[in-house]
Amino acid sequence: MKNRSLSFWLFMTPTLVALGLVVFVPFIYGFVYSFTDWNGLQANSFLGFENYIRLFQEEHFLNAIWFTIKFAVVSIVLVNVIGLGLALLVTQKLKTSNLFRTVFFMPNLIGGLILGFIWQFIFVSAFNSAGQLLGLEFLQGWLSDATTGFWGLVILNAWQYGGYIMIIYIAYLEAVPQELMEASEIDGANPFQRFWKVTFPLVAPAFTISMFLTLSNAFKMYDQNLALTGGGPFKSTEMIAMDIYNTAFSDYDMAFAQAKAVIFFILVAAVALTQVYYNKKREVDL
Amino acid sequence: MKRNKLFLTKGFIAIMLVAVLIIAGCSSGDENEESADGKTVVDIFQFKVEFKEQFEEIVKQYEEENPDVKIDVQTVGGGNDYAASLKSSFAAGNEPAIFNVGGPTEVEEYRDYLTDLSDTKAAEAALEGTLTGVMEDDKVLGLPYSQEGYGYIYNKEIFEQAGINPEELTTYEALEEAFATIDSQKEDLGLEAVMALPAKELWVMGNHLANTYIAPDFNNDIMEAYEASTIPFSKADELQRMLDLQNEYSVQPVLSLDYSQQVEQLFSTGKVAVIQQGNWIYPTVEQMDAEFAENNIGMIPIPVDGMEGQLPVGVPQYWVVNSQKGEEVQQAAKDFLDWLYTSDAGKDFVLDEFKFIPAYEGYDTERIADPLSQEVYRYSQEGDTIGWVFMASPVGWQEDTMAVNMQRYLSGDISWEEVIEQSAADWENARQ
Numbered sequence: 001m002k003n004r005s006l007s008f009w010l011f012m013t014p015t016l017v018a019l020g021l022v023v024f025v026p027f028i029y030g031f032v033y034s035f036t037d038w039n040g041l042q043a044n045s046f047l048g049f050e051n052y053i054r055l056f057q058e059e060h061f062l063n064a065i066w067f068t069i070k071f072a073v074v075s076i077v078l079v080n081v082i083g084l085g086l087a088l089l090v091t092q093k094l095k096t097s098n099l100f101r102t103v104f105f106m107p108n109l110i111g112g113l114i115l116g117f118i119w120q121f122i123f124v125s126a127f128n129s130a131g132q133l134l135g136l137e138f139l140q141g142w143l144s145d146a147t148t149g150f151w152g153l154v155i156l157n158a159w160q161y162g163g164y165i166m167i168i169y170i171a172y173l174e175a176v177p178q179e180l181m182e183a184s185e186i187d188g189a190n191p192f193q194r195f196w197k198v199t200f201p202l203v204a205p206a207f208t209i210s211m212f213l214t215l216s217n218a219f220k221m222y223d224q225n226l227a228l229t230g231g232g233p234f235k236s237t238e239m240i241a242m243d244i245y246n247t248a249f250s251d252y253d254m255a256f257a258q259a260k261a262v263i264f265f266i267l268v269a270a271v272a273l274t275q276v277y278y279n280k281k282r283e284v285d286l
Numbered sequence: 287m288k289r290n291k292l293f294l295t296k297g298f299i300a301i302m303l304v305a306v307l308i309i310a311g312c313s314s315g316d317e318n319e320e321s322a323d324g325k326t327v328v329d330i331f332q333f334k335v336e337f338k339e340q341f342e343e344i345v346k347q348y349e350e351e352n353p354d355v356k357i358d359v360q361t362v363g364g365g366n367d368y369a370a371s372l373k374s375s376f377a378a379g380n381e382p383a384i385f386n387v388g389g390p391t392e393v394e395e396y397r398d399y400l401t402d403l404s405d406t407k408a409a410e411a412a413l414e415g416t417l418t419g420v421m422e423d424d425k426v427l428g429l430p431y432s433q434e435g436y437g438y439i440y441n442k443e444i445f446e447q448a449g450i451n452p453e454e455l456t457t458y459e460a461l462e463e464a465f466a467t468i469d470s471q472k473e474d475l476g477l478e479a480v481m482a483l484p485a486k487e488l489w490v491m492g493n494h495l496a497n498t499y500i501a502p503d504f505n506n507d508i509m510e511a512y513e514a515s516t517i518p519f520s521k522a523d524e525l526q527r528m529l530d531l532q533n534e535y536s537v538q539p540v541l542s543l544d545y546s547q548q549v550e551q552l553f554s555t556g557k558v559a560v561i562q563q564g565n566w567i568y569p570t571v572e573q574m575d576a577e578f579a580e581n582n583i584g585m586i587p588i589p590v591d592g593m594e595g596q597l598p599v600g601v602p603q604y605w606v607v608n609s610q611k612g613e614e615v616q617q618a619a620k621d622f623l624d625w626l627y628t629s630d631a632g633k634d635f636v637l638d639e640f641k642f643i644p645a646y647e648g649y650d651t652e653r654i655a656d657p658l659s660q661e662v663y664r665y666s667q668e669g670d671t672i673g674w675v676f677m678a679s680p681v682g683w684q685e686d687t688m689a690v691n692m693q694r695y696l697s698g699d700i701s702w703e704e705v706i707e708q709s710a711a712d713w714e715n716a717r718q
């Protein structure tokens with residue numbers, strides 16, 4: 001350790017300085033501002049916990065939190081199931097598996113805003129026409145109420161991140177030792193047992209990573225939300241990030257928004273740390 | 287090892303030096319009010335995306351005529367995006383010399399930064415009523431961009447085929463009857479529906495539709511609305527009636543219908559006969575179908591009992607000059623705005639290139655570019671107008687409260703009584 005100390009810190013300092021300047025200092029500033037009546041131009045008085053008390057009384061914000069949590073739970077399950085499913089599919093010995101990998105990964109390369117607008121067109125226009133042609137009632141009027149707005153966001157998110165999470169699962173699936181698979185085969189395990197008893201425990205670290213990524217991503221989602229539903233109708237599909245932005249920039253209530261952001265930070269950190277802690281416990285070593 | 291360490295230390299110092307220089311470089315610079323060659327720099331931060339290019343062109347012309355002034359223009363999209371970006375610029379200490387405010391609510395927000403403009407020629411030439419929203423005692427704190435108006439924009443050809451005279455649609459009953467007539471001939475006229483209500487757009491319902499029925503509560507006076515601690519909603523029933531009518535005859539589902547579908551996909555292509563919009567849609571319709579835009583569209587007022595034939599006309603945004611800038615910059619900013627609205631070259635641009643409805647005297651109004659603007663100007667000239675009071679409602683009220691409640695009403699979530707009660711209560715809370 002002693003040997004490494006100087007060069008270690010030499011290399012670390014630039015990163016730490018940069019991180020400090022763009023992350024920690026603004027964070028502390030923001031934290032301080034959340035106790036004032038800052039409106040973006042000036043802060044006149046120190047309010048103590050008033051902003052924090054107020055935000056737990058605000059229906060919008062509580063709705064946004066609840067909506068985000070529902071969205072996160074459904075997304076995590078769906079994205080991981082799709083990601084693992086796709087990964088299993090493209091690690092089979094198929095001629096087209098490389099092509100599939102590219103195709104499934106592609107949606108992730110499209111920016112969230114454009115993606116939102118594309119899916120808006122699909123949900124509103126394409127679904128509508130298809131619904132009329134086939135006489136299917138449920139295809140019509142998408143994004144015009146809270147339920148279809150919710151599922152619209154879920155589908156969009158699964159479509160975008162399924163392929164990305166697939167890549168992570170592929171890496172771990174390919175690292176599963178062939179000897180173990182062969183051994184279990186000789187022992188008479190059927191394909192399902194082999195997956196469940198051998199592969200699944202060995203890809204547990206991939207679950208830790210994928211769940212963390214999908215979780216933090218679902219909580220922080222803003223651009224897809226903005227482009228697809230804009231939080232509408234009547235703010236029923238507004239997620240926390242968007243609620244914070246609107247509080248800050250359309251209501252000019254910067255300090256209040258900052259207080260919401262602090263609560264948001266604590267919430268995401270708590271959920272993510274708990275998730276990583278429990279997932280870590282489940283991982284097995286070879 | 288020693289050599290290595292020395293090398294590392296040197297490298298480290300070099301990196302830190304560069305970092306310090308970059309940081310230092312960022313923090314200075316914006317205090318400069320004079321550019322390197324001694325010119326006065328005027329930063330403009332403005333919101334009208336539609337005329338960005340034309341505006342930059344006129345700025346270039348001004349710079350040629352006034353070689354000692356340099357003008358930097360930054361344009362950020364309309365509505366909320368502009369307000370948000372302006373706020374971030376201020377918070378970051380990057381304050382423009384000229385920027386835009388929407389009305390009394392924003393005037394209060396930026397009060398410490400607003401210069402008195404009453405000594406400008408433009409302020410003198412401003413048409414009566416266009417300055418009310420930015421007056422404080424005798425001070426004029428902003429200069430109007432232009433005038434805008436909104437109402438029902440209709441497709442002349444379809445109205446003719448259906449045998450309807452738009453001039454007669456001055457009452458709710460007449461309008462309802464006309465909609466029913468068109469609806470019965472929908473197939474023959476090739477229409478998808480009579481109208482398109484873009485209920486997804488909070489501003490169309492919360493700002494414009496609601497304003498028509500709220501303005502009478504405040505005698506059409508923007509300042510009266512600004513000072514009101516309560517909102518009476520005396521025309522709440524009429525507002526409900528009109529919203530229901532629009533909803534009933536609109537392409538469904540209204541809650542996912544947006545502005546571009548309304549104007550581009552439905553109205554410009556003749557799939558609906560009427561839309562509630564303003565003269566600002568003209569350039570868009572013209573791009574879609576120039577012939578249709580020029581000859582086949584007209585505007586009529588939204589019927590309000592007791593105020594028949596009156597069109598809501600107002601000022602969309604005001605130019606203001608930053609009082610925290612140096613004397614020289616302030617003067618240069620005022621000179622530019624004066625030149626823009628009162629010089630011959632400026633006037634030509636305002637009419638022909640910006641296609642504005644002028645908010646100032648001394649313009650050849652025969653030259654107003656398009657039929658919708660001409661219509662708006664006619665109403666404004668004859669004084670048949672309803673005020674734009676929505677710029678004076680509490681921050682965020684018209685969209686986040688009024689329009690959101692209207693959306694909930696349309697989706698069957700709450701009753702109309704609840705819409706009115708909640709909106710009135712929010713207004714009161716905000717004004718306490």
